[in-house]
Amino acid sequence: xxxxxxxxxxxxxxxxxxxxxxxxxxxxxxxxxxxxxxxxxxxxxxxxxxxxxxxxxxxxxxxxxxxxxxxxxxxxxxxxxxxxxxxxxxxxxxxxxxxxxxxxxxxxxxxxxxxxxxxxxxxxxxxxxxxxxxxxxxxxxxxxxxxxxxxxxxxxxxxxxxxxxxxxxxxxxxxxxxxxxxxxxxxxxxxxxxxxxxxxxxxxxxxxxxxxxxxxxxxxxxxxxxxxxxxxxxxxxxxxxxxxxxxxxxxxxxxxxxxxxxxxxxxxxxxxxxxxxxxxxxxxxxxxxxxxxxxxxxxxxxxx
Amino acid sequence: xxxxxxxxxxxxxxxxxxxxxxxxxxxxxxxxxxxxxxxxxxxxxxxxxxxxxxxxxxxxxxxxxxxxxxxxxxxxxxxxxxxxxxxxxxxxxxxxxxxxxxxxxxxxxxxxxxxxxxxxxxxxxxxxxxxxxxxxxxxxxxxxxxxxxxxxxxxxxxxxxxxxxxxxxxxxxxxxxxxxxxxxxxxxxxxxxxxxxxxxxxxxxxxxxxxxxxxxxxxxxxxxxxxxxxxxxxxxxxxxxxxxxxxxxxxxxxxxxxxxxxxxxxxxxxxxxxxxxxxxxxxxxxxxxxxxxxxxxxxxxxxxxxxxxxxxxxxxxxxxxxxxxxxxxxxxxxxxxxxxxxxxxxxxxxxxxxxxxxxxxxxxxxxxxxxxxxxxxxxxxxxxxxxxxxxxxxxxxxxxxxxxxxxxxxxxxxxxxxxxxxxxxxxxxxxxxxxxxxxxxxxxxxxxxxxxxxxx
Numbered sequence: 141x142x143x144x145x146x147x148x149x150x151x152x153x154x155x156x157x158x159x160x161x162x163x164x165x166x167x168x169x170x171x172x173x174x175x176x177x178x179x180x181x182x183x184x185x186x187x188x189x190x191x192x193x194x195x196x197x198x199x200x201x202x203x204x205x206x207x208x209x210x211x212x213x214x215x216x217x218x219x220x221x222x223x224x225x226x227x228x229x230x231x232x233x234x235x236x237x238x239x240x241x242x243x244x245x246x247x248x249x250x251x252x253x254x255x256x257x258x259x260x261x262x263x264x265x266x267x268x269x270x271x272x273x274x275x276x277x278x279x280x281x282x283x284x285x286x287x288x289x290x291x292x293x294x295x296x297x298x299x300x301x302x303x304x305x306x307x308x309x310x311x312x313x314x315x316x317x318x319x320x321x322x323x324x325x326x327x328x329x330x331x332x333x334x335x336x337x338x339x340x341x342x343x344x345x346x347x348x349x350x351x352x353x354x355x356x357x358x359x360x361x362x363x364x365x366x367x368x369x370x371x372x373x374x375x376x377x378x379x380x381x382x383x384x385x386x387x388x389x390x391x392x393x394x395x396x397x398x399x400x401x402x403x404x405x406x407x408x409x410x411x412x413x414x415x416x417x418x419x420x421x422x423x424x425x426x427x428x429x430x431x432x433x434x435x436x437x438x439x440x441x442x443x444x
Numbered sequence: 445x446x447x448x449x450x451x452x453x454x455x456x457x458x459x460x461x462x463x464x465x466x467x468x469x470x471x472x473x474x475x476x477x478x479x480x481x482x483x484x485x486x487x488x489x490x491x492x493x494x495x496x497x498x499x500x501x502x503x504x505x506x507x508x509x510x511x512x513x514x515x516x517x518x519x520x521x522x523x524x525x526x527x528x529x530x531x532x533x534x535x536x537x538x539x540x541x542x543x544x545x546x547x548x549x550x551x552x553x554x555x556x557x558x559x560x561x562x563x564x565x566x567x568x569x570x571x572x573x574x575x576x577x578x579x580x581x582x583x584x585x586x587x588x589x590x591x592x593x594x595x596x597x598x599x600x601x602x603x604x605x606x607x608x609x610x611x612x613x614x615x616x617x618x619x620x621x622x623x624x625x626x627x628x629x630x631x632x633x634x635x636x637x638x639x640x641x642x643x644x645x646x647x648x649x650x651x652x653x654x655x656x657x658x659x660x661x662x663x664x665x666x667x668x669x670x671x672x673x674x675x676x677x678x679x680x681x682x683x684x685x686x687x688x689x690x691x692x693x694x695x696x697x698x699x700x701x702x703x704x705x706x707x708x709x710x711x712x713x714x715x716x717x718x719x720x721x722x723x724x725x726x727x728x729x730x731x732x733x734x735x736x737x738x739x740x741x742x743x744x745x746x747x748x749x750x751x752x753x754x755x756x757x758x759x760x761x762x763x764x765x766x767x768x769x770x771x772x773x774x775x776x777x778x779x780x781x782x783x784x785x786x787x788x789x790x791x792x793x794x795x796x797x798x799x800x801x802x803x804x805x806x807x808x809x810x811x812x813x814x815x816x817x818x819x820x821x822x823x824x825x826x827x828x829x830x831x832x833x834x835x836x837x838x839x840x841x842x843x844x845x846x847x848x849x850x851x852x853x854x855x856x857x858x859x860x861x862x863x864x865x866x867x868x869x870x871x872x873x874x875x876x877x878x879x880x881x882x883x884x885x886x887x888x889x890x891x892x893x894x895x896x897x898x899x900x
Contacts, residue, residue, distance in 0.1 A: 186741065186743060186745075186868070187743060187745035189868075190864040190865075190867075190868055191743075191745055191746045191749065191860070191861060191864045192478055192482050192485060192486045192860065192864065193474070193478065193485065193486070193489050193749040193750075193753055193860065194474050194475075194478050194753075194801075194853065194854040194857070194859075194860050195477075195478030195479075195482045195485065195486070195853070195860055195863075195864075196478070196482075196853065196860060196863040196864050196867055196873065197863070197864045197867035197868050198482060198483060198486065199867060201483060233868060234741070235738065235741065235743060238738040278734070
């Protein structure tokens with residue numbers, strides 16, 4: 141019983157977009173990585189049932205939406221149980237970002253999964269403001285932005301991608317920061333769910349222009365090997381890739397070339413204004429990637 | 445539109461009676477849709493508002509062309525925009541103040557919270573005070589079985605009557621301020637307000653004590669095991685509230701001239717006031733941790749709703765106000781002829797404020813009073829004369845609009861926000877009719893009758 145209690149929890153937050161159930165199924169292999177319970181979470185936006193102008197609160201509408209969500213979850217829970225995992229359903233009225241993050245804190249979740257339908261051109265241009273970005277910016281626990289079926293553009297052509305076995309071949313974006321270390325640790329914790337990992341570092345403009353470029357390159361290669369060794373020590377295959385260019389685009393390019401199944405990166409907490417003015421490589425990757433992206437925050441004390 | 449729109453004739457004297465239909469339609473939509481088709485209204489109120497706005501705009505533009513357009517633009521720029529900016533400022537800044545700690549919902553505590561809210565309402569707006577205090581009040585009374593009446597009295601006092609003392613308090617008074625009523629003039633209705641609030645607080649205390657005893661609470665009231673310390677988070681927003689008060693006061697007393705373009709005039713002090721409030725809003729949003737607003741369940745949605753609905757209200761009421769301003773020579777002259785005494789204005793403004801929103805109702809009856817005494821005279825000249833020569837009429841309109849806003853859920857914008865938050869928290873609030881029959885008629889009508897006897 142005690143062993144079962146120690147199993148890590150996944151929060152799967154959904155708005156019931158198309159393919160949400162398929163996204164959920166991609167998490168089942170995490171049972172092998174010590175995750176024992178999936179908490180299905182749906183937040184009914186407060187303004188969908190409350191603040192009727194000069195009216196009040198749509199109690200019956202809330203009940204209807206609640207029941208609709210619970211019926212969907214009941215169906216999903218059958219599949220989760222068949223995969224050997226436990227599950228619970230949580231349906232709340234509130235502000236989605238706040239409610240989801242509160243649930244993640246309260247449950248001491250090991251992973252928070254949010255869905256994203258597809259990457260639109262608008263999101264590429266103005267990635268700020270969405271619930272997804274807010275969660276990424278503030279989550280104290282690792283967040284997987286799951287994408288099951290993605291339409292995207294590649295070299296001017298319209299392409300389609302289905303992300304099935306997302307944990308088999310992850311790509312770790314490394315820069316040896318504290319955030320990057322957290323991401324590596326998380327990847328190692330996935331253990332048996334992973335077959336082969338790729339570790340990528342993108343040399344930036346400054347590194348490329350410096351007089352000691354050869355030394356820098358050698359240093360980065362050694363560090364990449366260090367990461368690979370640690371992954372191999374945990375029982376997974378790992379390969380190193382040193383590339384150059386714009387970081388977010390470079391990581392995405394590397395994921396395509398290595399046949400990665402997802403991208404894992406570390407992320408640091410930024411406030412709204414720093415995010416707006418400075419941006420974030422990890423958030424940019426999440427915005428433009430056709431791969432699922434798992435961001436691991438540097439936020440001490442949040443995880444067990 | 446008014447005479448400023450046309451140098452040769454006063455539009456209000458020529459407008460046909462049917463031009464008030466969009467205004468009536470808009471107000472009736474606000475009154476009836478939430479009752480009869482709440483789901484439709486929730487999803488489509490913007491389209492309904494757009495429909496009535498177009499219904500008001502199109503014929504006026506066809507009939508009076510540029511003069512009508514200038515009139516509408518003037519109302520939107522000089523009244524609607526400052527109105528929404530002030531509401532937004534008070535709403536967003538007060539949303540950054542969080543009261544922590546566990547109060548226990550005893551009759552004395554509840555009465556104290558209501559009294560504090562009544563005082564705060566004139567300083568931070570009825571919406572701000574209501575949003576600040578409703579959740580602590582709900583938390584304090586979590587263990588109580590009879591809660592609805594507590595929230596109803598909260599609506600009476602904090603969401604309405606408490607806002608009677610300054611233009612910050614209640615939207616109708618800010619409209620009056622924009623129309624030329626001095627900032628501190630509202631203190632003239634302090635005696636009316638203190639009398640009404642005192643009486644209501646006393647009634648509330650005894651009613652709450654009755655329920656409290658009936659519930660057997662005096663012995664069994666549970667005390668929270670580890671209550672969070674009582675305190676205030678985001679307290680710097682109080683300074684921002686003072687800043688908003690300062691900005692409004694400044695615009696009331698400074699005279700820095702006007703900016704004129706394309707037949708429109710905007711006061712420089714008004715622009716400075718609005719810019720200052722917007723800057724204060726931005727600073728409050730930037731400096732207040734998200735966690736505080738989230739604890740307050742802060743959302744922009746109610747403000748968005750109010751902004752959309754009031755855009756339509758301001759557009760549709762323009763022809764109506766022009767007709768009222770024309771006095772007996774306008775098509776609504778019959779209203780002026782039937783309203784003669786201050787108490788007529790108190791009850792007429794009040795009864796309509798109960799079922800229509802109180803801000804446009806206030807504007808309409810202020811114009812009616814001005815049109816009755818000073819037909820055809822511009823508001824800027826007529827308002828000071830009304831204050832000097834017939835202050836009781838303005839007192840009656842102000843008190844009627846503010847006090848009677850409490851009479852129904854649709855009388856004033858904060859009423860529905862308080863109702864929604866309470867219902868979400870599980871309080872079984874009375875329906876529209878239940879609210880009026882069980883509370884407004886037996887409690888408010890006698891209080892307002894006494895106000896009439898004593899003050900009008």
